[in-house]
Amino acid sequence: MSAGRFHYKSREELAADIERLGLTREIPLSEEFSVLKTPRTVGDSDVTLKNSLTVHPMEGFDSTPEGAPGELTLRRIRRMASGGAGLIWAEATSVTEDGRTNRGQLWISRNNLDAFKRMAETAHEASDGAPVILQLTHSGRFSKPDNTPRPVIAVHNPVMNEKMSIDPDWPVVTDAYLDALPEIFGQAAGLAKEAGFDGADVKCCHKYLFSELLSAYDRPGRYGGSFENRTRLFLDSIRAAAVHRSRDFVIASRFGPYEHIPYPWGFGADRNDPEKIDWDEPDRLYRLMYENGVRLCDMTLGSPYYNPHVNRPYDLGGYEPPEERLTGVARLLGAAAHMKKTVPGITLIGTGYTWLRQFAPCAAAAQVGAGSVDAAGFGRMAFAYPDFARDILEKGALDPHKVCVTCSKCTAIMRKMHATGCPIRDREVYLPMYRELFPQG
Numbered sequence: 001m002s003a004g005r006f007h008y009k010s011r012e013e014l015a016a017d018i019e020r021l022g023l024t025r026e027i028p029l030s031e032e033f034s035v036l037k038t039p040r041t042v043g044d045s046d047v048t049l050k051n052s053l054t055v056h057p058m059e060g061f062d063s064t065p066e067g068a069p070g071e072l073t074l075r076r077i078r079r080m081a082s083g084g085a086g087l088i089w090a091e092a093t094s095v096t097e098d099g100r101t102n103r104g105q106l107w108i109s110r111n112n113l114d115a116f117k118r119m120a121e122t123a124h125e126a127s128d129g130a131p132v133i134l135q136l137t138h139s140g141r142f143s144k145p146d147n148t149p150r151p152v153i154a155v156h157n158p159v160m161n162e163k164m165s166i167d168p169d170w171p172v173v174t175d176a177y178l179d180a181l182p183e184i185f186g187q188a189a190g191l192a193k194e195a196g197f198d199g200a201d202v203k204c205c206h207k208y209l210f211s212e213l214l215s216a217y218d219r220p221g222r223y224g225g226s227f228e229n230r231t232r233l234f235l236d237s238i239r240a241a242a243v244h245r246s247r248d249f250v251i252a253s254r255f256g257p258y259e260h261i262p263y264p265w266g267f268g269a270d271r272n273d274p275e276k277i278d279w280d281e282p283d284r285l286y287r288l289m290y291e292n293g294v295r296l297c298d299m300t301l302g303s304p305y306y307n308p309h310v311n312r313p314y315d316l317g318g319y320e321p322p323e324e325r326l327t328g329v330a331r332l333l334g335a336a337a338h339m340k341k342t343v344p345g346i347t348l349i350g351t352g353y354t355w356l357r358q359f360a361p362c363a364a365a366a367q368v369g370a371g372s373v374d375a376a377g378f379g380r381m382a383f384a385y386p387d388f389a390r391d392i393l394e395k396g397a398l399d400p401h402k403v404c405v406t407c408s409k410c411t412a413i414m415r416k417m418h419a420t421g422c423p424i425r426d427r428e429v430y431l432p433m434y435r436e437l438f439p440q441g
């Protein structure tokens, strides 16, 4: 039994549980945090992570209806950027109106570029020079541009359709629609550069449009069937974005090599055992990402809509995870180490640390120290404890009273398409919102 919601009182207790589960190789712990202070330069650019701790993209659903960063968006990026992390990966930003997950998702366009300039400026001022990457996305089957489902489906997927109550007769998006997207991603990357960001992320994970296409085995035409077809749109979009690549602007990707969804409905799963990763296609794609200009990757696994326990191990959530939390942590760390070996030239940010609470730096330092990742990324921890990086680097410890308790309340608020944050540690702003949405607690 994992310590779960009672959590570990000491590092020794955590180490004993790791040992009990036979995961000592996958989750080593280190007390030597100074390795996390090392700056990292991305490829041959001038973009340099100030240290080896980063903030993952974390959206708050609080844009203006037109997609510009709102007051809470700026508050969030300022808080996260001022916490001492070496790089800030700004949240999911749609490149089209119909690809927004809701009316509160950022949407970049020429019309609101000044607001994105303010966002980049706010982050840079607060971060004291840490680079800021903007995540560009099309939400595909999760699109709800006017807060009602208007899925842009690349391929019908019974597993996902059932989860999302999508009608099997809902039309599949046309090749002509997809053909137009690389140019749109390219333009959005250009806008991100003009706004002052240090890089653009062509997102391909979590079952959003590009990652859904990776397993579009049954789609006819140019975007389905073969590996070349299924990866075409993602790679074409990377190439279009890479036109803007320069010494001060890198091409990045939030990439999920494995969705933990059975073949043929998910990418990266062993055909006979969905619990296992078949690295053949993910490795091929990751190498092609490099060949086409990607030099920075924030890796992730699973789909937060389908199997959130794979994406972000939690104590409390929509369901009791069907595995030990540490098994999930080990999967995330192991996948990152594999990717780093496959393409050492991509600066790689790993994930899977937040659930470890105040012991997260022990795992982060071990992974960075071993060269398994270049940096450790934190998502929910950055919502709860925006100063996490400064405390690790300067005080050598995280305060157990400030860490994220992985209660999934931030996600619960988000699923109501409401502006979100941490109702536990940032209670002044988000507890009243949570109480209003969940009066029963």
Ligand SMILES: Cc1cc2nc3c(=O)[nH]c(=O)nc-3n(C[C@H](O)[C@H](O)[C@H](O)COP(=O)(O)O)c2cc1C
Pocket (backbone or CB within 6 Å): 056, 057, 058, 059, 060, 091, 092, 135, 254, 300, 311, 312, 313, 351, 352, 353, 354, 355, 377, 378, 379, 380, 381, 410, 411, 414, 420
């Ligand atoms: C409220 C919330 C918002 C998120 N927003 C994004 C996002 O905009 N883009 C993205 O790629 N991942 C997003 N994620 C996933 C996180 O970036 C991260 O992968 C996940 O939380 C696991 O990291 P952690 O264990 O450090 O929290 C979000 C997760 C949560 C809980």
